[in-house]
Amino acid sequence: xxxxxxxxxxxxxxxxxxxxxxxxxxxxxxxxxxxxxxxxxxxxxxxxxxxxxxxxxxxxxxxxxxxxxxxxxxxxxxxxxxxxxxxxxxxxxxxxxxxxxxxxxxxxxxxxxx
Amino acid sequence: xxxxxxxxxxxxxxxxxxxxxxxxxxxxxxxxxxxxxxxxxxxxxxxxxxxxxxxxxxxxxxxxxxxxxxxxxxxxxxxxxxxxxxxxxxxxxxxxxxxxxxxxxxxxxxxxxx
Numbered sequence: 001x002x003x004x005x006x007x008x009x010x011x012x013x014x015x016x017x018x019x020x021x022x023x024x025x026x027x028x029x030x031x032x033x034x035x036x037x038x039x040x041x042x043x044x045x046x047x048x049x050x051x052x053x054x055x056x057x058x059x060x061x062x063x064x065x066x067x068x069x070x071x072x073x074x075x076x077x078x079x080x081x082x083x084x085x086x087x088x089x090x091x092x093x094x095x096x097x098x099x100x101x102x103x104x105x106x107x108x109x110x111x112x113x114x
Numbered sequence: 115x116x117x118x119x120x121x122x123x124x125x126x127x128x129x130x131x132x133x134x135x136x137x138x139x140x141x142x143x144x145x146x147x148x149x150x151x152x153x154x155x156x157x158x159x160x161x162x163x164x165x166x167x168x169x170x171x172x173x174x175x176x177x178x179x180x181x182x183x184x185x186x187x188x189x190x191x192x193x194x195x196x197x198x199x200x201x202x203x204x205x206x207x208x209x210x211x212x213x214x215x216x217x218x219x220x221x222x223x224x225x226x227x228x
């Protein structure tokens with residue numbers, strides 16, 4: 001069964017710093033990987049979607065990479081801002097039976113200190 | 115604007131009561147999903163539906179029921195058989211055609227047993 005792990009569970013950085021969030025998954029047979037942001041008490045907002053054939057995706061100050069063979073993805077946030085404070089979740093979508101299911105990591109809680 | 119609407123935002127249930135959580139989408143997505151989120155456990159799939167009048171159990175379907183009579187709507191009923199229903203419930207949707215598309219989430223319903 002697919003397992004998704006996110007390290008670290010929590011991260012606190014000063015404003016302006018660049019940072020990397022990590023996501024690893026046990027089964028490399030994925031169709032895509034999606035990074036989400038969740039603010040306290042809110043739903044999930046999609047940040048970036050990487051197809052299995054892609055190596056990276058960029059949106060503004062965010063860059064997500066995917067190394068499917070090693071089962072790893074990173075989310076790079078440049079020039080962090082207090083508004084980036086949230087929990088970041090990664091999720092993988094697999095193929096085959098039950099392929100509509102996303103498997104989520106438990107998230108990294110990011111705090112950006114002004 | 116297209117999106118997913120969940121209602122109510124907060125819901126209180128008495129012991130032995132059934133309650134229904136609403137999820138409506140205007141994205142013309144074929145597939146819809148219900149996830150449960152508990153602190154420290156991440157998101158877990160309750161039910162999903164790929165087309166109208168069809169749905170499948172996820173990992174934690176016991177004590178829940180769903181219907182999919184319209185493409186736009188996927189209500190979740192939390193029955194009295196669900197022994198620990200206090201949680202944050204998230205509805206999501208995706209296109210059913212092509213694995214490369216990501217998920218869109220609603221803003222969630224927080225259910226509390228009183």
